[in-house]
Amino acid sequence: MEVFALTRIIYGLVDMQSFFASCEVASRPEYAKREELDSETDPLLAVAGDPERRSGIVLAATATAKQRGVTTAMTLGEALRLVPDLVVVRPQMGFYLHVSTCIQAIVQQYFPLQEQFSIDESFFAFPYPSVLFPDPVGAAQNLRQKIWDMFKIRCRIGLADNKWLAKMANKLAKSNPDGIVWLQKEDISRRIHPLPVEEMWGVRKRAKVLRETFHCDTIGDVASVPVGSLKQQFGVWGDVIWRWANGQDHSPINPNSTEAPHKGYSHRTTLPRDFDTKADIAVVMLELLDEVCYRVRRAGQKGRRVGLALTYGGFSGGFYRAKTLDFCSNQPVDLYPVLLSLLDKWWHGEPVRAVSISLDMLQKSESIQLSLIEDRGKRDVLARTIDDIHDTYGETSLFRAVSLTNAGQLLDRSQKIGGHSKGDM
Structure with a gap:
């Protein structure tokens, strides 16, 4: 038997292409006679909010629809103006989660050292x-073919010497005919460094600072910036950015990533129409805060920093603001007035289309902040009792009366997963 010396670990990232749209196409009999894996012949199809009302945004689109100009996060109305014959279907989040679970199991069969990264992505590693x-x-080709044979869903795979480079290799695989790119050390200067700084995965809005403050046009330019200068600008993130730009990443594969403790909790909802009154926006804020506080309590935690994010009509513009408190809480009665003060200070009457509430700077909720005015122990017992009722009978078994107003979104959201229709489970 041939014996190999263990010289390195190869990291991979597998990413399902247009996952929600691919699930829809694969599940529909009228599209059953599609061509082989490497033949892009999918129908013009998009998954979006509400096809009947022609409202909402595009969550996913097939490659053929993207070639016609349809993009993720585009409004459905705009997509239909571009492609009048576009087939639009409602999202079925329960179905997508089921398919995702099955695909993740296949990846783990091929590569036991595996980490789910998102609903449609998975890291893996092998010697x-x-x-x-x-x-x-x-090995990547075998996995890609297996996923196609079992689910009729295409995927891309990036291979490299660490997780960050595997992610970049996966992005490069978009333009590779066989959907696979193996990025090796000697490829960093040739294939990664010439890319625009905005293509640097993980830096997000920091790319603008890198371009404007450090005059970095490419990832290679970032690699040349002294690490001390980056740390002075970005703190600990400066060191991470410098290492990434130089092709370095020490992040391990974490098979239990989905069980890792949360650093913060948030909940966001896209509204069915623009809200333009404080009273209506405040109702949604309170509903979201109730959900966030429930999750924080169930984790046995409290938070010190509460945040409010609004997205304006047309999904253009908005703000995020947060306030750090001098106490920790997981109770809406403590946090809601703070959120209202943020709304009063930073919202100037623009139409609002999405609202997000967050709570972070967490710590364990083992202690109680005493008060001379109210019995907080009884208040906590009441909250736990309500949580138990929700766990047993569902979140709509007991809720605030404001959720019955025209602004209330709770009853509609209770029929959804991740803000989208559950579909058939």
Whole structure:
């Protein structure tokens, strides 16, 4: 038997292409006779909020629809103006979660050291060279074909020497005919460094600062900035950005990533129409805060910083503001007045289309902040009792009367997963 010396670990990232749309296409009999894996012949189809009302945004679109100009987060009305014959379907989040679970199990069968990264992405790692994995690209091809054979869903796979480079390789695989890119050390200067700084995965809005403050046009420019200068601008993130730009990442594969403790909790909802009164926006804020506080209490935690984010009509513009308190809480009665003060200070009457509430700077809720005015112990007992009722009978078994007003979104959201229709479970 041939013995290989363990010289390195190869990291991979598998990403399902247009996952929600691919699930819809694969599940519909009228599209059953599609061509093979590497033949892009999917129908013009998009998953969006409410096809009957022609409202909401595009959550996913097939490759053929994208070629016609349809993009994720585009309003459905705009997508239909671009492609009048676009087939639009409602999201079925329960179905997508089920398919995701099955695909994640397949990835783990091929690569036991695996970490789910999102509903449609998964990291994995394997030793190379080894008896089981003598050919990294061949192993990726086998996985890609298996997912297609079982689910009729296409995927891209990036391979590299660490997780960050695997993510960048996956992005490069979008333009590769076979959907696989193996990025090796000697490829960093040739294939990564010439990319625009905005293509640097993970930096998000920091890319604008890198371009404007440090005059970095490319990822290679970022790699040349002294790490001390980046740390002075971004704090600990400066060191991370410098290492990424130089092709370094020490992040391990975490098979239990979905069980990791939360650093913060948030809840967001997209409204069915623009809200333009404080009273209506405040109703939604309170509903979301109730959900966030419930999750924080169930985790046995409290938070010190509460945040409010509004997205304006047309999904353009908005703000996020937060306030750090001098006490920790997981009770809406403590946090709601703070959120209202943020709304009063930062909202100037613009139409609002989405609202998000967050609570972070968490700590364990083992202690009680005493008060001379109210019995907070009894208040906590009441909150736990309401939580138990929700756990047993559902969140609509007991709720605030304001949720019955025209502004209330609770009853509608209770029929959804992640803000979208559950579909058939």
